[in-house]
Amino acid sequence: MPSAPLLLSQAFNGLALGTLLALVASGLTIILGTLGVLNFAHGALFMLGAYAMYVVTAQTGSFFLGILVGAAFMLVVGVVLERGLIRLFYGRPHEDQILVTFGAGIVIVEGVRALFGANTQSVPTPSWGQGIVQLGFLFYPTYRLELIGIVAALLFVLYLILYRTSIGLVVRAGIEDARMVGILGINVRRSFLLVFALGVVAAGVSGMLYAPIVSVEPDMGSSFLVEAFVVIVIGGLGSYPGAVVGGLIAGEIISITSAFNSAYSEVMLYAVMALLLVLRPQGLFGSEGRV
Amino acid sequence: MSTSLLEVEAINSFYGDSHILFDVSLTVGRNEVVALLGRNGAGKTTTLRTIMGVLAPRSGAIRLDGKPIGGLAPFQIARRGLQLVPEERAIFGQLTVEENLRLAALTAPNAWSLDRVYEFFPRLRERRRSGGRQLSGGEQQMLAIARALIRDAQVILLDEPFEGLAPLIVRDLVRVSRELAAQGRTILVVEQNVVAALSFADRVYVLNNGHMVWEGRPAELRADPALMKAHLGI
Numbered sequence: 113m114p115s116a117p118l119l120l121s122q123a124f125n126g127l128a129l130g131t132l133l134a135l136v137a138s139g140l141t142i143i144l145g146t147l148g149v150l151n152f153a154h155g156a157l158f159m160l161g162a163y164a165m166y167v168v169t170a171q172t173g174s175f176f177l178g179i180l181v182g183a184a185f186m187l188v189v190g191v192v193l194e195r196g197l198i199r200l201f202y203g204r205p206h207e208d209q210i211l212v213t214f215g216a217g218i219v220i221v222e223g224v225r226a227l228f229g230a231n232t233q234s235v236p237t238p239s240w241g242q243g244i245v246q247l248g249f250l251f252y253p254t255y256r257l258e259l260i261g262i263v264a265a266l267l268f269v270l271y272l273i274l275y276r277t278s279i280g281l282v283v284r285a286g287i288e289d290a291r292m293v294g295i296l297g298i299n300v301r302r303s304f305l306l307v308f309a310l311g312v313v314a315a316g317v318s319g320m321l322y323a324p325i326v327s328v329e330p331d332m333g334s335s336f337l338v339e340a341f342v343v344i345v346i347g348g349l350g351s352y353p354g355a356v357v358g359g360l361i362a363g364e365i366i367s368i369t370s371a372f373n374s375a376y377s378e379v380m381l382y383a384v385m386a387l388l389l390v391l392r393p394q395g396l397f398g399s400e401g402r403v
Numbered sequence: 404m405s406t407s408l409l410e411v412e413a414i415n416s417f418y419g420d421s422h423i424l425f426d427v428s429l430t431v432g433r434n435e436v437v438a439l440l441g442r443n444g445a446g447k448t449t450t451l452r453t454i455m456g457v458l459a460p461r462s463g464a465i466r467l468d469g470k471p472i473g474g475l476a477p478f479q480i481a482r483r484g485l486q487l488v489p490e491e492r493a494i495f496g497q498l499t500v501e502e503n504l505r506l507a508a509l510t511a512p513n514a515w516s517l518d519r520v521y522e523f524f525p526r527l528r529e530r531r532r533s534g535g536r537q538l539s540g541g542e543q544q545m546l547a548i549a550r551a552l553i554r555d556a557q558v559i560l561l562d563e564p565f566e567g568l569a570p571l572i573v574r575d576l577v578r579v580s581r582e583l584a585a586q587g588r589t590i591l592v593v594e595q596n597v598v599a600a601l602s603f604a605d606r607v608y609v610l611n612n613g614h615m616v617w618e619g620r621p622a623e624l625r626a627d628p629a630l631m632k633a634h635l636g637i
Contacts, residue, residue, distance in 0.1 A: 281506050285495045292493040295455060296550060297481035297510040399496065399536075 114371040120250050122371040123364065128256045130363020131263035135318045136336055137343035138270055138355040139311030145287035145350025146307045149198060149209045153217035154315050155337025161186055161319030162328045163224055166233045175238035175324075182320045183313055190312030194305050202304070217333075225330040232327035241324070259321055266317065267356055273310075274352055283307055287350045288399075339366075342385050348398020357396060408433045408589050409454070409485070409558055414463030414473075416446075416453045423449045425613045426463070431558065431591050436584040438604035438621075439593045442636055445610040447593040448490055451560045454591075455487040456480040467558065482510055486556035490563045490593075492547040496536030500527055500546055503535055507550035515553045523579070524549050541572035548579065559583070561592040565599050573599055597635055601625065609634045 114122075136158055143151050164182035169175060197216060201209050241255030274280035282303045285293050290300050319333070326332065343362045347354025365384055369377040388395070409431040416424040424446050431437045439447050452458045454465055456477040465473040472480050477487075495503050501517065504527075508514035521528035524545045530538060538546065544564055551559045564580070565573040573596065581603045584590060594600035601607065601621040609617035609624075611634045617624075624630065631637045 278505075278509055281498070281502060282509070285498060285502075285506050288495050288497055289493055291457065291477075292489070292495070293506070294477045295457065295481060295487055295489070295493075296507045297478050297554065298506075299476075299478045 117250050119368070119371055121252065122367045124250075124252055124256070124260075126364035126367030127360070128260050128263075128363070129367055130360035131260055131267065132318050132322055132359075133336075133339055133343050133363050134267055134356045134359025135263055135270075135314055137340040137347070137359050138267070138352055139314035139318075140340050141344040141347070141350055141355045142274075142283060142287070142307055142352060143311040144344065146283055146290065147198070147202065147304050148206075148290070149201070149213065150206065151311070152210055152214040152337070153193070153220060154213075154311075154340060155333030155335075156217035156220040157186070157189070157312050157315040157333070158319040158322075158336050159224065159328075159330060159333035160189065160220055161316030162235070162323040162326075162332060163228065163233075163319075164316065165320040165323045166228075166235050166328050169235050175236075178235075179317065179320055183317055186313045186316030187309055189316070190309035191305065193312065194308040198308060199301075199304070202301075217337075221330050221333070228330070230330060232329040235323035235328060237324040253325075255324060259325070262321060263318075266314075270314065271352070279303065279306060339381070342381055344395075345385055346388055346395055348395030351395070351397035354395055354397030407431065408435075408468055409591065410464075410466040411450070411454060412464040412466070414450075414453055414460040414465065416449050416458055416460050418449075418458075423613050424453065424460070427610070427613070427615050428463075429591075429608050429615065429618075431589055433589055434584070434587045436580070436590045436592065436603055436605050438600040438607045439591060439610060440597055440600065440607060440635055441610035442634070443595070444612075446613040447610055448562055449613075450610065451487055451562050451591070451593055454480075454560060455485065457487070478510070481554070481556075482512075484555070484557035485560070486551040486554055486558070487560045488547045488551050488562060488564065490566065492543045494535040494538065494543045494546055496534060498535055499532050500535065500538070501531040503546055504549060504553050508553045511554035513555040515555055517553075520549050520553050523552060523582075541568050541575075544568060544572075544576060545579075548576075552583075556588075558589045558591070561590060561594075563593055563595060565594060565596045577602055597631075597637060 140151060140154050143149060161182055164185050165178040168178035168181050201212050237255045241258050243254045244251045245254050245257055274283060282293060282298055286300055286303060294300050339362060343358040344355055346361060347358030362381055365381050366377045369380040407430040411429045413426040413428050414424055415426060427450055439450060441447050453460050456475050460473055464471060467483055467485055472483060504517060504520060526542060527545055527549055530542060564576055577599055584603060592600055604621055607619060607621055607624050608615060616634055617630060
């Protein structure tokens, strides 16, 4: 039986991982919900964000600049990808969409490998995230603690965009019934560009924030992609609250299980997903008969 | 008729390979209420969907106020003042009543105020914070029509507005439809409930197996039991 401080520390790790998974998964889920496209390139875009952060911090040493330049870069990537590729596949069968996004993911991963090599790179922890904080009887790395706050703030911004703006209204309606949104005079395709770009930026920024606490390498996104899929299945396809709650649940399951036996953390995650699919196939926040 | 606001001329529509509409033509004059009747599967809903641009006609022409709209996307057609209120109502269940209305108003140049819509449907004001999925069938139909009103749609295509509703609510909606017509709105209504539809229509078309088979006044149709039996099964 693991000690109480270890369990507590793992619970915090779960929170850090969970909020990040929530951010990655929310991009995935609003793209799926609105565009109907399952974006298999999402993990590669997460990785691309981490590399953007690596390049900027290596050149300038500024983490803050890394976020700004990185987010702008991801926005451009998102727009180019949607206009140049994804858009051509909206009317196509799901198999085609999966193949094309999967292919785009491979191209991005191999492109990064060709440019930077297969070696792992490291991104330094920003100056304001150095050291450890004492939380009662637990010592916890400062950056990880700050990460929880930063990602929570980003999730809140995403919430405001989705629930307090006209664009968000169109996106939420589009997730339910894109055809009816068009019948009400709204050019849904135009909002598709925005949704896709927003999802790509969310994935990229997650990678940037995560970069200092993991080794940055070309394949780092693949496990995140799979976990993000599990998150949106748990939360309900196309549901933003589902992505957030699902992310937190998945993060805690992985981290707490690791405290007992790390080999079982993923197994436990799939077991919970399987159980949920039996009891509530539409996911926690999903509506029946959708997607 | 030079005052026709909506003209449909010999359209042919398909679902995949199956031919649904055969050279269907109709006109709806300004301020006119026209009912499109027919049995199940006669092609009524397909006609409305084709006019709205949800389904592209393979041939034929559709004009709104003299300008061709065939081949345009639904959102472009909606912005020209034509609004389909679909049979399934298509209320956004995750959005509140008020959000449904605000969404509909987004791209309308002369959108009504929420208050004006609520005066028309006081029940919706009471329910404005309720989620769309919590509404009763009658309330959903009110909201579906209200979304067309808030856009200030000039031509409203009503697809089976009374389907599955209690007689009392149907009577209420018929009253609303009459009021809309009296205000000078142009309505093309598809209905299985022939009696209700005839009670407020100026003119009637009858579709059968994708062919337009009859056109006339409600009184003429009522006076012709053989026709009613042959094409409407009444």
